[in-house]
Amino acid sequence: MPIDRKDWAQRFPEFLVEAETLLAKSEECLSHLQLISNDKDAIDCMLGTLLKLAGRAEALALEAISEFSLHIYSLLNLQQDHVDLHEQALDALRDCLTLMAWQLELVDPKTGQLTLDKSEQTDLLEAFAAQMGQTSFEPKMVSKRLLSSSFTARQA
Template identity: 70%
Template sequence: MPIDRKDWAQRFPEFLVEAEALLAKTEECLSHLQLISNDKDAIDCLLATLLKLANRAEMLALVAISEFCQHLHSVIDSARVRIDLHQQALDALKDCLTLMAWQLELVDQQTGQLDLEESEQTALIEAFAFQIGQGTVQPALTSKRLPRLAFSERQA
């Protein structure tokens, strides 16, 4: 069901506040991983936060941001058992999170459009995947739907 423009304009500022908080949480996870490399709790927190951000972005039809979060989540999740988050990998992850923050700032607040060259997202995700030992990266997850959050999770 398409989002009504008026409803979208009312919900977008709330989304931005929540997205900034979620990105701050990913930064906390990253900082924790810089102190304790490969900490399972920090990785799980990072994964949950990326998924939550992807869901929130999808609810507002912010496809580029939702897919970027999903793709990053997928790369981390698929390598979780044998992931090696050495400094170069953490730097590559930070680059991904920085781009995501920039993209949130560039969303047109009236239309919801985000004009971007997807090659930068792809290059950063590939660089991160390479750093954690994944030789190839799956294509963007455009056809994969996110698991729906329960109403109580949406309000959290």
């Protein structure tokens, strides 16, 4: 169902505040991981914030933000049992979060458009995947069903 522009314009400022809060929480998780490498609670926190951000972005049809968040989530979640978040992996993850924060600032508040070349997202995701021990990164389309079921499960 398409989003009503008037409704979107009213909901967007609230989304921005929540997105900034979620990114700040992700940064806290990242800082914790720099102190205590591979801490399961910090990783779970990061996964939860990424998934929540993706869900909120998806609800406003901000696909670039939602997909980017889900790709980062997927890389962390695939490796959760065998995580090796060494310094270079954490730096690559920080670069992804920094780009996402920057992209949020570039969303047109009137139209919701985010004009960007996805190559920077792809480059950062490939760098993060390589640091996570993945031989290649292939952006998978994470289904909306997966997003909603994972989001619901994490909220419980």
